[in-house]
Amino acid sequence: SQQGEEDPQALSIQEGENATMNCSYKTSINNLQWYRQNSGRGLVHLILIRSNEREKHSGRLRVTLDTSKKSSSLLITASRAADTASYFCATVNTGNQFYFGTGTSLTVIP
């Protein structure tokens, strides 16, 4: 399968704590993207990291990519209740397709 696999499947933290989600994949990639999905809604793009990049920041988000291990992590710092959602990684291969992982369901407790 070309899809990524996120872990953990579910994560529950207190507001203010950091949340870390991981994504592993199997094939060579052009870039890797993270998306967020509120319950019952469409996915929203968060951040893109290219295969030649190792780390990227956007506000409270930090993404790392290790192509030798075929893995990526998404860190959300100082979490808020509004961060409660499912988070998906999407791998983009040389065929120009997006393949989504299984998602991590994040619950931030106020």
Next chain:
Amino acid sequence: EPEVTQTPSHQVTQMGQEVILRCVPISNHLYFYWYRQILGQKVEFLVSFYNNEISEKSEIFDDQFSVERPDGSNFTLKIRSTKLEDSAMYFCASTLTGANTGELFFGEGSRLTVL
């Protein structure tokens, strides 16, 4: 802000009936996709479409499925004879520059319930 719009938001149909799900991608986008998500599960790729033809399709996208871009604005997914297992949320997405450089913009989805 431009957005992808999908209709209907929810459709209930009987097994064996044909269903058409409609999408209006962002107007200057060139690449179009359908994904489906069975409740609470992974987002599964169905098909991608570029330059008026299918560029890639998954194993899920069998002969019962078809896509069309009939008038340069709408992008439709047709399921000819629905099965119970077709019950899912179907998402349309589009991107301007393709996956190598761009992000996907998703619609809010069409929930299909097959009875």
